[in-house]
Amino acid sequence: MSHLTKMSELTYYRGRVALAEILKALGIGHGDEVALQAFTCLAMPEGILATGAKPCWIDIEHGGVNMDPKSLEERLSDGVKAVVVQHTFGIPAQLDLLVEICERRGIPLIEDCCHTYASRFAGRLVGEFGVGAFYSFEWGKPLVAGIGGSAVLNDDALDQKVKSAYTGFVSPGKKSEAKIGVQYAGYSVLYSPKRFWMVRDIFQKLSSSGAVEGNYNPSGEIAADFGLRMASSCRKRLEKQIAKATIIEERARGIAEFYKASLVGSPVLKPVFVPELADPVYARFPLISAFKKEILDQARAHNIEIAEWYSTAVHPLGSADWKAIGLEPGSCPHAEQRASEIISLPINAKTNRFVTHRTVGFLSALVE
């Protein structure tokens, strides 16, 4: 069975639930640590903390957005029982070095493929390098199904364990299914890159009032989601998206090529580091700028979709709240730096030629 087909087998309420299930199947829990990169979102420590384990924070590459192999090597201790490697924005991490470190130390590697199902490293599909990988299919990811995630295991024994635990998972229930359905419909109708800022403001208001499913659990009551499967309506959409995966990949490649070719040489925008062996299929096209704040303000004023994530080293948490996730301010300087200078451009079904040209025109005009 192909990796892509397997992506709709073990489907969970969210991607973070899939991560927790892989960790549990590895026997990870209280007293253990799981290594992951800073420059990520709160969903990641949520998934780790849900197992009882603690995050061990690793810094990212100089000029890049993925785990720095040197930082991993330095920070691995005997307490670390797994390493989660994230392919941020769809750019594959330096898997040659990261896999080598994990193999040498006998620590299982798990891939966070939430930003890509199609990128390759050294000719091989991401998600095939570790003991397993997990995916997310919410708005903003390459395959959009609503809310949900899945796990794919590359190790047979682990696969059996995750599958047998899966029988205990239940559907989110009628009320939750209905809420997610309404949310998906609302999003599909409302969202377009031109209305990005408006939809973002509405979503933030509604999720802080509890009217829609937000991205993070504000009160820290994480337990409930971690026993749930993906809503059945989302699962159906996921199967349709998977059937179109090659077309979606080709479109994404074309849009990224256009952004890259149009913005090369800009004095205010720098490219993000991409490993030589990497063949990225981008979820969004990232750029580095010392003028992040100014660009975002201008983009909002002109109704141009430019996203800020990650806004902090663990989006959306400010450093005052990092204690709860065990991240020491200043301990991951590259991640903090990148959060202050990263912007990203849309790549999705509604990113047509008009949008890409308008976005590039906006960014080129900034230079003058």
Ligand SMILES: *Cc1c(COP(=O)(O)O)cnc(C)c1O
């Ligand atoms: C979206 C995302 C997740 C978590 O996905 P959920 O489905 O929201 O739990 C994890 N890692 C990365 C890099 C993501 O982008």
